[in-house]
Amino acid sequence: MNSIIQHSEDTITALATPGGVGAISVIRVSGPKSFSAVDSIFKGTARIADSLTHTIHYGKIVSESGQIIDDVLVSVFRTPNSYTGEDSIEISSHGSSLVVQKIIGALLNKDVRLAEAGEFTRRAFLNGKLDLAQAEAVVDVINSRTEASLRGARNQLDGILSKKVDSLRESLVNSSSLIELELDFAEEDLEFVSLIEVTKKLDEIISEIDLLLKSYSFGKVIRDGINVALVGKPNVGKSSLLNFILKESRAIVSEIPGTTRDVIREEVSIDGILYRLFDTAGIRLTENTIEKEGVLRSQNAVKDSDVVIFINDATEEFSLNLYNELLKLTGEDRIIVAANKCDLESVPKFNSEVNISAKTGEGIEKLFAVMKKKAIGSESYSERSAIVTNLRHFDALKKAKSHLQNAKESIADNMSGEFIAVDLRNAESSLGEIIGKVTTEDILNNIFAKFCIGK
Numbered sequence: 001m002n003s004i005i006q007h008s009e010d011t012i013t014a015l016a017t018p019g020g021v022g023a024i025s026v027i028r029v030s031g032p033k034s035f036s037a038v039d040s041i042f043k044g045t046a047r048i049a050d051s052l053t054h055t056i057h058y059g060k061i062v063s064e065s066g067q068i069i070d071d072v073l074v075s076v077f078r079t080p081n082s083y084t085g086e087d088s089i090e091i092s093s094h095g096s097s098l099v100v101q102k103i104i105g106a107l108l109n110k111d112v113r114l115a116e117a118g119e120f121t122r123r124a125f126l127n128g129k130l131d132l133a134q135a136e137a138v139v140d141v142i143n144s145r146t147e148a149s150l151r152g153a154r155n156q157l158d159g160i161l162s163k164k165v166d167s168l169r170e171s172l173v174n175s176s177s178l179i180e181l182e183l184d185f186a187e188e189d190l191e192f193v194s195l196i197e198v199t200k201k202l203d204e205i206i207s208e209i210d211l212l213l214k215s216y217s218f219g220k221v222i223r224d225g226i227n228v229a230l231v232g233k234p235n236v237g238k239s240s241l242l243n244f245i246l247k248e249s250r251a252i253v254s255e256i257p258g259t260t261r262d263v264i265r266e267e268v269s270i271d272g273i274l275y276r277l278f279d280t281a282g283i284r285l286t287e288n289t290i291e292k293e294g295v296l297r298s299q300n301a302v303k304d305s306d307v308v309i310f311i312n313d314a315t316e317e318f319s320l321n322l323y324n325e326l327l328k329l330t331g332e333d334r335i336i337v338a339a340n341k342c343d344l345e346s347v348p349k350f351n352s353e354v355n356i357s358a359k360t361g362e363g364i365e366k367l368f369a370v371m372k373k374k375a376i377g378s379e380s381y382s383e384r385s386a387i388v389t390n391l392r393h394f395d396a397l398k399k400a401k402s403h404l405q406n407a408k409e410s411i412a413d414n415m416s417g418e419f420i421a422v423d424l425r426n427a428e429s430s431l432g433e434i435i436g437k438v439t440t441e442d443i444l445n446n447i448f449a450k451f452c453i454g455k
Contacts (some may be wrong), residue, residue, distance in 0.1 A: 007172050011037060011108045012115035015100055016453040022095030027103055028080070028454060029112065030087040037110040038089050039102075048089065052425065053078035061093070061103050066172045066345075069106065070099045084120050087287060097112030107111045118451025122444065125436060132436030132447070133162045136390060137449055147272035148222040152389050161393070162435045164212070166385040168205050172404075176424035179417050198278040209401045212388050218376045220387035221306075225267070225274030229301045231326065232311035233319055237340040240358035241311065242266065242279040263297045265356050270368050302329040307336065309367070314339040318350035336370050347448050352414060370387055392447075393434050400430035 017024070029038060035049040042048060044059025051057060053077050061069040075090040082088040093099050108114070125135045133156060140153035155161070161347055174261035175198050230238040246266055265280040280298035289432030302308055312319055326335060343357040354370050356363035381387055388394050407423035432438035 001174045011112045011161060012119055013104055014115035014120070015091070015104065016454040017095075017119075019097060019100075020095075021097065025093050025095045027091040027093065027107075028115070028116075028120060029091070029107060030084045030086050030123060031112070032087065033111055034087045035076075037107055037112050038074060040110050042072075043246050044074070046335055048076060050074045053081050056273055061091070061106065063102070063106060064109065069102045070096075071410060080129075082128070083129065084123040085129045086123060115453060116448075117453050118448030118455060119453075121451060121455055122448045125444075131159070132148050132163050132439060132444075133165070133390075133434055134159055135391065135436075136392075136447060140454065141387065142452075143366075146222075146225070146269045146274045149274065150201075150224075151272075151383060152219060153223040155340040155384060155387065156389065160384060161386045161388065164208075165431050165434050166336070166437075168400075169428055169435075170427045171201060171205055172424055172431070174313045174352045176421055176428065178423065199408055199411050201246070206401055206404050207242055209397050209404075210367045212386065213394065213397055215381060215385070216394045218381060218389040219387040220391075221273060221376045222387075226307060226326070226371070227276045227277055227278065227305040228309060228371060229278045229280055229298075230309050231298065231302060231321060233282050233313075236311045236313045237358045238279050238311055239264075241309075241340065241356070242277055244358045244361060244364065245277065250357060263301050271372070273372065275371070280358060284332055302326060305330065306334065307371050308334050308336050309336045309371070311338050311340050312348075312350065312352070314341045314345040314348035314352075314355065316349065324439050336367070336374060338367060339451065396430045396433045400427045401428035403430060409441040 003049075004423045009032060011029065011033040013027060013029045016028045039048045041061050042057075042059050043062055044057045046057055048057065048403070055075055057074045057076070059072065059074065061072050063069055063375045070093045071094040077083070077088040079085060079087050091103060093103060101170075104114075121130070121138050123134050130138075136190060137153050137156035141157055142152065144150035146154050180200070194371070210451070230241060232238055242264065245268055262280070266277050266279075267275060268275050278301040281295055282303050308326060309325060310326060323335075323337075335353065337352045339345075339350065339355045340358055341351040341364055342348065342355040342362050348355060354363055356367055356369045388397065403423045403426040407420050410419040410423060429438045433443070
């Protein structure tokens, strides 16, 4: 780890539960003065400093003047068996903003400072309780909103990706160390490793990296969800389809063209995956100022979507001109051509990927399957697979692969071992960035700034 990263000896505190009124609030304290600071404001049957780890104690928090602030439970966690790896306390109080404010205020008078965003998890990383990929997964667990996103975050927090990356890095270290050993004995002309074997090992590692890179399209979907734009001419049934999927009358449905003037955004979980549905205004030429703005917003929604459902009326001819306009905004591989109103027309007047009825629900399940395939492909992964969900990890893997390919080219061109060794070390560093074996203060600051205070 970079030597500029220094462990703070400060004792920190913050509210760990959401602010506001609730049944309870939990206040975290971590650092070398945790026990003495809490003992100075806690009145119970035992001193916290004398208590065993993983024990809970009932008592009262009092102000410096001796006034009772609240009845609390104090949980004790001794180093190294705590979330941060330091001596830590969790104070469970009544869920009053005023009570929390007074307890934290009392702690701040005892040589304790407020924690920065993500500082508890940062300390857990610095103390070896989590690697960097696991630390990032903490935020993903907190933000998870579907079964798939929670499962993906949980896998990363459990270290499945980290173990895979660390294994690849160790393989590189073994190969590069032998090459560098040869350089030390260059005058003796000794061979410690066959370059044919090194190339074979690099091919195996590149193959493993390719599998991880390939998983990113799936991982990004389970982490962030899928943006889906419902697009088509006025009155083809976009709002009706939205209402059917949501099982509620979210959008106004009318026979009058141009009823939807703005983009309506709603979220729904389908098979554990989050879909953000954008019901757009009918795209057509119009002189109405408001409708023009609606069409412009529809076009922007198409550009920002992972999947575009191009809805056509099954009883009418295919909207070729509009389809060509969509191709200017998004890729053909993102568009699903859907024929709606199939309850009125058994055979659509054009070829479509899926035939549906927003009125009866016919074909909707097939539409969901096509949406999922468009977004993540046909690949499937087991619940305990190593899956890349983070762009930082994806970029680091790409860099590692590039360095390995350079090393292979150096071997093929019979270049000196110095060139091979440099590329292998760079690949090791790129993999190390993922789990925090190699990092910088700037990277850490950027990662932990995304955390909430108290985590």
